[in-house]
Amino acid sequence: MSRFTQLGNDLYSGKRSFDFVARRKTWYLISVILVVISIAGPFVRGGLTNSPAYNFGIEFTGGSEFIVSSPTSTDQNIATAAVESIDATVMPKVSTIGASSIRVQTTQMTNEQTVKVKVALAKGYGVPETNVTSSFIGATWGQDITQQAIRGLVVFIILAALVMALYFRTWKMSIVAIIALLHDVIITTGIYGLTGFEVTPGAVIGLLTILGYSLYDTVVVFDKIRENTIGVMRDPGKTFGQQVNLAVNQTLVRSINTSVVAALPVASILFIGAFVLGAGTLRDISLALLIGIVVGTYSTLFLAAPMYAGWRSKEPTVAKNDEKLLAVQARAEV
Amino acid sequence: MSKTPMRRAWRSLIWLLVLIVALIGINAGGVLFGGGSWTPKLALDLQGGTQIILTPQITDGSSVTPEQLNQAVSIIRQRVDSAGVSEAEINTQGTNNIVVSIPGTPDQDTINRIEASAKLDFRAVIETSQAAVSAVGKDGKATPAPSVNPNLPSTPSVKPTDASDPAWVTPLLQAQYDVFDCKSAAAQDASYAPADKPLITCDETGAYKFLLGPVEVTGSQIADATSGVIQTSQGSSTGQWAVYMTFDAAGTKAFAQVTTRLAGLTGARNQFAILLDGKVISAPATKSAITDGKPQISGGFTQQSAKTLADQLKYGALPIGFKVQSSDTISATLGSTQLLNGLLAGLIGLILVIVYSLIQYRTLGLVTVFSLAVAAVITYLLVTILSWYQGYRLSLAGVAGLIVAIGITADSFIVFFERTRDELREGRGLESAVETGWRRAIRTIIASDAVNFLAALVLFILAVGNVRGFALTLGLTTVVDLVVVALFTHPVLALLAQTNFFAAGHRLSGLDPQALGAVYRGRAQFAPSREVRAAKIASASKEAAKRQTIAERKAAMSNEAGADFGKAEN
Numbered sequence: 001m002s003r004f005t006q007l008g009n010d011l012y013s014g015k016r017s018f019d020f021v022a023r024r025k026t027w028y029l030i031s032v033i034l035v036v037i038s039i040a041g042p043f044v045r046g047g048l049t050n051s052p053a054y055n056f057g058i059e060f061t062g063g064s065e066f067i068v069s070s071p072t073s074t075d076q077n078i079a080t081a082a083v084e085s086i087d088a089t090v091m092p093k094v095s096t097i098g099a100s101s102i103r104v105q106t107t108q109m110t111n112e113q114t115v116k117v118k119v120a121l122a123k124g125y126g127v128p129e130t131n132v133t134s135s136f137i138g139a140t141w142g143q144d145i146t147q148q149a150i151r152g153l154v155v156f157i158i159l160a161a162l163v164m165a166l167y168f169r170t171w172k173m174s175i176v177a178i179i180a181l182l183h184d185v186i187i188t189t190g191i192y193g194l195t196g197f198e199v200t201p202g203a204v205i206g207l208l209t210i211l212g213y214s215l216y217d218t219v220v221v222f223d224k225i226r227e228n229t230i231g232v233m234r235d236p237g238k239t240f241g242q243q244v245n246l247a248v249n250q251t252l253v254r255s256i257n258t259s260v261v262a263a264l265p266v267a268s269i270l271f272i273g274a275f276v277l278g279a280g281t282l283r284d285i286s287l288a289l290l291i292g293i294v295v296g297t298y299s300t301l302f303l304a305a306p307m308y309a310g311w312r313s314k315e316p317t318v319a320k321n322d323e324k325l326l327a328v329q330a331r332a333e334v
Numbered sequence: 335m336s337k338t339p340m341r342r343a344w345r346s347l348i349w350l351l352v353l354i355v356a357l358i359g360i361n362a363g364g365v366l367f368g369g370g371s372w373t374p375k376l377a378l379d380l381q382g383g384t385q386i387i388l389t390p391q392i393t394d395g396s397s398v399t400p401e402q403l404n405q406a407v408s409i410i411r412q413r414v415d416s417a418g419v420s421e422a423e424i425n426t427q428g429t430n431n432i433v434v435s436i437p438g439t440p441d442q443d444t445i446n447r448i449e450a451s452a453k454l455d456f457r458a459v460i461e462t463s464q465a466a467v468s469a470v471g472k473d474g475k476a477t478p479a480p481s482v483n484p485n486l487p488s489t490p491s492v493k494p495t496d497a498s499d500p501a502w503v504t505p506l507l508q509a510q511y512d513v514f515d516c517k518s519a520a521a522q523d524a525s526y527a528p529a530d531k532p533l534i535t536c537d538e539t540g541a542y543k544f545l546l547g548p549v550e551v552t553g554s555q556i557a558d559a560t561s562g563v564i565q566t567s568q569g570s571s572t573g574q575w576a577v578y579m580t581f582d583a584a585g586t587k588a589f590a591q592v593t594t595r596l597a598g599l600t601g602a603r604n605q606f607a608i609l610l611d612g613k614v615i616s617a618p619a620t621k622s623a624i625t626d627g628k629p630q631i632s633g634g635f636t637q638q639s640a641k642t643l644a645d646q647l648k649y650g651a652l653p654i655g656f657k658v659q660s661s662d663t664i665s666a667t668l669g670s671t672q673l674l675n676g677l678l679a680g681l682i683g684l685i686l687v688i689v690y691s692l693i694q695y696r697t698l699g700l701v702t703v704f705s706l707a708v709a710a711v712i713t714y715l716l717v718t719i720l721s722w723y724q725g726y727r728l729s730l731a732g733v734a735g736l737i738v739a740i741g742i743t744a745d746s747f748i749v750f751f752e753r754t755r756d757e758l759r760e761g762r763g764l765e766s767a768v769e770t771g772w773r774r775a776i777r778t779i780i781a782s783d784a785v786n787f788l789a790a791l792v793l794f795i796l797a798v799g800n801v802r803g804f805a806l807t808l809g810l811t812t813v814v815d816l817v818v819v820a821l822f823t824h825p826v827l828a829l830l831a832q833t834n835f836f837a838a839g840h841r842l843s844g845l846d847p848q849a850l851g852a853v854y855r856g857r858a859q860f861a862p863s864r865e866v867r868a869a870k871i872a873s874a875s876k877e878a879a880k881r882q883t884i885a886e887r888k889a890a891m892s893n894e895a896g897a898d899f900g901k902a903e904n
Contacts (some may be wrong), residue, residue, distance in 0.1 A: 004694065009850060012759050062425065076665075096665040103664065137433065138426030144408040145799040157791050161786060168779055180608075202731030205804045208793075209738050210810055212786050216742060220749060220784040223601035227774070254745075254752045257694055261748065262392060262741020264690060265683025269734060272679035281379070281668065282676055285734050293741065 010255040014246055021245040024093050024306035031183060031303050034295075037188050039127040042193020051089070053193050057107075057200040058093070064109045064115060066134050071125035079104045082120035086113055091198060098245040105137065131217045141201050149204075153211075160215060172311050180304040184214040188292040197284045206285045207252075210292030213262070217255070218300045225305060238331075239322040244309035248301055259297040264328045266290045339769060340832060343825035350821035352710070357715040361722070375437065377421035379731035382665040383437035388449060390430055398430055402653040407432055411799060412649040413447050421732075421803065432656065435664060436726050443638050451611050452646035453657035454553030456589070457533065457546035458498040459597060459605040459617055465516045465536055465543040483509065496595060497547030498603050502532045507545070516540035524612030537614040546607050550592045555585025559647035561640035561811035561850070564632060565720055575635035577644045579628065580766040586627025596620040609642070611655060626800035649793050653885045668730055676730055678738045683734040687740065695751060697835070698844030701826055702747045709743050709818045716810055732807065742786070746819040750775040751844075754827070758850045765831045767845075772824050779819060 010016035020027070042053035043277050068079070076094040083092040093105040102125065109117060114134050122129040135136055157178060164174035192199050228234060228247040236242060266289045273282030312318055364370025375381070388410075390398050403426050414434060415422040423435040486506035494501040503511075507762045516536035524535040529549035536543045558580045559788060564572045581589055594604055597620045607617040608631055616633045633644070687706070691699030713736065720726035754771030762770060790809030794802055836843045 005850065008755070009759060012756060021496060032482050038518045044646045053558045059423075065427065066592070093667045095382065099660040100487050101662075103385075135428045136406070137428075138403075140406065140423040140425040141799070142411075142425075144404075144411075145801060148796060149793070149801040152793045152801065155796060156792040159792060160785055160788055161784065167784075200731075201730070201800050202734070205731055205735060205800060206738075208801070208804055209735055209808075212789050213738075213742060213788075215785050216745070218779055219785050220745070223778040223781055250756070251752070257690075257748045257752075258741065258745040260690055261744040262738065264686040265680060265737045268683035268686060269676065269679040269737060272675050272682070276675060282734065283671070283728050285731055288837050289734070289738055291515075293738075 006255070007248075008158040011249040011252050014249070017245060017249045018252070020248045020301055021241040021246065021306045021309045024310055027302040027306060031299070032079060035183060035186050035190075038190025045194060045196065049196070053197065054087075055192070055196050055198050055200045055248050057203075058105055058137070058139070059201050060139050060199065061108060062136065063105060064114060064117075064134055065119055065137045066104040066106075066132055068121050068125050068127060069106070069131045069133075070100050071102050071127055073125065073132075074100075076102070078124040079121060082124040083117055085120055086116045089196075108136075136272065157289070164219065164222075168222060169230070170312075171225075173222050173308055174310065176275070176304050176308045177215060177222065179307065180218055180299040181211065181214050183299050183303060184296045185211055188288050189293045191268055191288050191291045192284075195287070197287065200281065202281055202283060202285045203288060206289050206290070210289065210296060213293060214296035214299065217258070217296050218304050220258075221248060221255065221300050221305060222308075224248075225308065236294045237325065239325045240313050240318050241309045241322070243303055244312075248305045255297055255301060259293055263290060263293050264269070266293060339765070339828050346380055346821045346825040353817070353821070354708075354712065354715070357712065357719065363724040364719065368722060370718070372718065374717045374726070374728050375721040376673075377727035377732065378423060378435055378437050378664075378666070379668045379729050380666050381437055382663065383435060383666045384661060386434045386436070386437055386440070386445070386448070387427065387659045387663045388432040389433065389659040391399040391655040391657050395494040398654060398856050400429070403430070403432065406652045406654065406656070408798075409587070409650050409652055410434060410448055413645055414444070415725075415799070421729050422802065423729045431659065436641075438655040439660075439663075443642060445658060445661075446647065447642050449656045449658060450646065451652040452553070452643070453609075453611055453651040454556070454647055455529070455549045455609040456551040456592065457549055457609060458592065459544055459602050459607050460498065460500060460503060460532065461511065462542055462605070462617065463559050465514070465540055494547075497550050497592070498595060498599060499547070500603075501546055503545060507532060507534070508532060511543070511545045514543050516543060519663075522573075524609075527612065531613075535609065535612055535614060537617070544607055544617065546609075548613075551581070551585055551588045553647055553651050555581050555588065556647050557585070557646040561635075561637070564630070575637055575640040576630045576632040576634060577632045577635065577640050577647065579647060581627035581629075583627075586625075589627060589629065590623060590625040593620050593625075594623040597623050598716050634805055672730060674734070676733050680733070683737060684740070687744065691744075694844075696844035697840075698751060698827075701823060701830070702744060702751075704826070705747050705818055705823045706740065706744060708822045709814050712745040712814050712817065713739075713811065716814070718759045720806075720810075726803075726806070732803075735804070735807055736811070739815075743811065743815045743818065745781045746775075746783075746815050747823050749778055749820065750823060750827070753778075755845065755850050758803070758845060764845060765828075766835050768824075768827050768831045772828075776820070776824075779816065783812050 046053035074096050080092055083090055095103050097103050118132045121132050121274050161174040161178055164177055165171040166235040225244050225247040229243050255331050266286050267281055270286035270290055407424050411424045425433055427433045486505050486509055488506040490501050492501045509532050512536050527533045533546045555621055556579050560578050564574045564576045596604055604619050605617045607614045618629050689702050691702040753775040754767050757767035757771045790805045793805035836845055
């Protein structure tokens, strides 16, 4: 019999258990530190490297566009190398237009850089500099998309809180779930700022995926807590905190298995993306997704559940009952 | 004893088969009759497409403001990609141009949809007549346009009381109307005419000219527009296409006032003209006042052109008209190596998931693997159908999103297996554990999927562009997840529970009660449910249980399963 199965059995029966609820102050502290780093870190990094806190892609900011006409080769790598020789942090989007033009899109360049890039492109493609034209392009992901998306998210969070409050019959669970959700989103967003990875539309979609995953994970564990605290599995001999802790432990094997299964494909994308392909779309999306999955699972176990237990334990009836039970338990131990 | 769950399981599997066959059928229909394909279409980043550069059509030399340009980008985005699934990219270039990049090759309809301003105006008709057929003389030379004396009075002698008042027609206007040429520059500029002045213009074919009052209702007062076939009062189809509009509150009121007034007039002044970009597309007579704010436009529409106009009206008029400056194919920004590597990464990830599942759940892990395979087949078919029917395009980020969905889908199976194991730990027999575990698990699965589905629904309704496409993918994978766990994973497990291998709790089944600690139950600190406790009262200590032969244990277990199941059924 595998040791993991044995662990699952012990967690289920309560023979072994991890103190998610009892040591909650420690977990809160860790989360607060992580959140502070995620919020302040990007600005510190930006200040140190003299770059913006978040490296938004040209889809958000617009940028410069270069057109090389009649190049001697249509190899897209030449353009990438040419741009990187001027500014290594820029990841250009290169495509061929029609039969005989190369389009290179980069983040906004200064006039000086624009001239240098033009020279480098002309040299790379073996054409006179007059064959390279440049212009400014606007954002494809405009303000209108962002505004509509934010409005949608706010409506969703309010509705989700209402639905959860109705389902779990307590609004405390839904408030706690939303706090855990914000925690995950802040940390995942922070990863982009901390690493300086490019924020692309793909990254934003990735962040939305994490938002869904985080809430999903919390609902699954909270459903077990609901069952253990107000449902058929309720154990009258345990304090509220102990009941919650048992529920979290009983679903721990599920939490580990689910996060491993979710993380494995993302990790392999990250591995291929970062080590085989180098910088690019895949690396940028998968890192955030991987961190998001880990943080999403962590926040359910170490933040949402303990917060809920702590909050409910302050209710007078729960507190009174817990006090009595603790006294009984203390006597039994003697 | 096990007839019902087995029959139910088979029925679920048959439904799943019907569903998959139906999806394949829809896709086959698309391939045979609608230009569909068996593979999903790819987005700009992976496949390339067409880049259309639009330049504003301005005749009076004024310049375009950045606000106008941004507004135009946002409206064109809606027109090109209302569902947000085609991964189209629309942005400004320089200070004047708009670049629309769309996957594939656009047809003329798409280009019409993009470039027309679609400014809709309603004006009352004051005069109308047949336009001069040709301004070209018999000798092939254009006859000089008859000149109009510019000194004629241009202000109404009597202040007009309403928009239909012939007092609008000054001698100058009358003279201009008399000589009006539908091919003249003035006719082309009608779209930019001031709204508070009368207007001389023609219909789309240039066969009739109109002298119209000031604008009374505009397209911006339209709340919604759809296209459809006109039906007779008997409900049979006339085969004629029309655009149905719904005005907002202010538009409804204004339109009711206009039609009430026109209904009382006769001759040309009984008509109101519907203008699209300055051209009269329809000038129906007003039989009675329209007070419900739901007029229809008919006349010479095809299914395509009716839909195009309805879409344009729905998403609003562009502040300026555009024309296509250039249209070129563009290559993918990510090479084919990126997609291959992405897929390779997905494959490696999937193999890791399979290995992990087999280690964790032994043979049961195979159920996960097959469930994921079924989910993959259904998702693939849905994506392919959507890419044919809705213009859905898979970008590299979209592929990554689908790979992440593996986690959320697999979670449902894991929740179900863990609940089943929990029930085994409580001492239930396998068959009963599967059913009880399922009842618990499906509650959790529905609750958590409901939250995801809510996110998908809200974002799909409220968001635009890529976010809307994401919402569609999320909603899709969530529904597939529910379908697979209910119609595949549960029935398969219910059937497996009947086999000797699983029911006897083979070591490698992943559902071995002994490994799951069912025998430790006596010492456990929790209170098992009463019915289970009763069934297990006879259960001996750890040592005794271990000394049982497999046959004994099997016998005990099947008795127990029968007893438990009997209870559950009653």
